[in-house]
Amino acid sequence: MPSRFLSSDIAPFLRLALAEGWICGKWEMEFLLQAFPQGCFVKRTGNKTLGYISTLRHDKSGWIGNLLVSSEARRGGIGSELMQAALQALLEAGVETVWLTASAKGVELYRKLGFIPIDSINRWVGEGRGGSGWSPSPPCDWEVIRLVDKAGWGDHRDALLDVAISRGQVMCGNYSFVCIQHWQQGTQLGPWGAIIEGQAASLLDPALAASARHVFLDVPSGNLAAAALLTRKGFSIKGSNTLMYLGARPKYAPQKVFALASMGSMG
Ligand SMILES: CC(C)(COP(=O)(O)OP(=O)(O)OC[C@H]1O[C@@H](n2cnc3c(N)ncnc32)[C@H](O)[C@@H]1OP(=O)(O)O)[C@@H](O)C(=O)NCCC(=O)NCCS
Known part of the structure; x- marks a missing residue:
């Protein structure tokens, strides 16, 4: 089961995200953890944190972002597990539409969950x-x-x-x-x-x-x-x-x- 994303997870997340070439910052993660904390998760195994995800609830829609799994833990189901937790949090909050932008590595995972491409x-x-x-x-x-x-x-x-x-x-x-x-x-x-x-x-x-x-x-x-x-x-x-x-x-x-x-x- 994924756990809540804590403020102490921000620094290790940012190290991984910057290594991935993402443009992201501490302020953004702090905002997400304050705006919709029930939709932000990490996957921990023992004392290791192997994956991260965030969500933001707008009004009738929500947005999933920052799905990132450590390279050594990929293709083991962690990405899918984090996605299920994020989707459940948004659905429980009553959103009707969930958005995301998918990298080439993520598209197949999202397609399997039923996401539909609408634009690039x-x-x-x-x-x-x-x-x-x-x-x-x-x-x-x-x-x-x-x-x-x-x-x-x-x-x-x-x-x-x-x-x-x-x-x-x-x-x-x-x-x-x-x-x-x-x-x-x-x-x-x-x-x-x-x-x-x-x-x-x-x-x-x-x-x-x-x-x-x-x-x-x-x-x-x-x-x-x-x-x-x-x-x-x-x-x-x-x-x-x-x-x-x-x-x-x-x-x-x-x-x-x-x-x-x-x-x-x-x-
Ligand atoms: C995309 C990412 C989060 C997937 O995490 P993961 O834990 O490996 O995902 P899962 O093990 O749950 O994969 C589920 C399915 O998604 C698809 N999938 C996952 N990674 C894939 C890849 N690199 N290429 C093609 N399909 C992939 C497969 O269908 C996979 O099922 P399978 O392993 O049975 O074939 C991970 O590769 C990652 O962190 N990548 C770098 C950051 C990134 O691109 N994040 C997504 C932003 S949109």
Whole structure:
């Protein structure tokens, strides 16, 4: 049986995750353990911790992330066991749809559990202007941000938006917003949402002006306008994951999602 993910598990998890090449941080795990502790698990055998998983409950949907099993313990059923525990926690909390992004190693495991592919998520990388410019944007209206995000994902995701926006800088336009989040590895753009394409485009230049030299963002391949916009700025795709869901088909509108809020871990 998996055990609860404790704050003392964060440091060993991060060591494993960074070795896997993931972009993740202590603040994110602390947030997840505080927001939905009953959905975060580890697998312990004797005094060894061999696997990790986190979940976040939005409103009618939930997100599973950070599934990671030590390389020496793989193909022994630990990943499946952690997934069952995470799914049960989300279902008990009443969610109707469960989301995740799957790496090539994870896709088969999720397919076996009934997850259905709905899109691909591409990691785009490019250059910012080194944080040398910052142009003030119109003041942001929290209700508009909530509305635009819900138009893309079909659900209210208040806790996720709140944590992303409070650690980053947010710029808003007409029914559009982008959050600029700084990491050790560079700057992440996201969440980035807009009701129509032109409204998203006008946020990109000011966002890049406020970004470090290395910029990355996770973008649904269903958003063709985002791809065109990023290509024009010299960005390119450096990897891809599969966006999958289980349960009720979500009201997902990728043309309104220009970038995810997290680097795959919570939505
Ligand atoms: C993906 C991962 C979590 C799987 O954990 P695990 O404990 O090995 O998974 P399980 O033993 O429960 O595997 C269940 C099934 O999933 C599939 N599967 C697991 N790993 C796979 C792989 N590398 N390639 C193809 N299928 C795989 C198989 O169908 C497997 O059943 P089988 O062993 O009977 O053939 C683990 O490989 C890992 O930590 N990888 C690196 C991080 C990562 O990619 N995490 C997923 C993020 S989405």
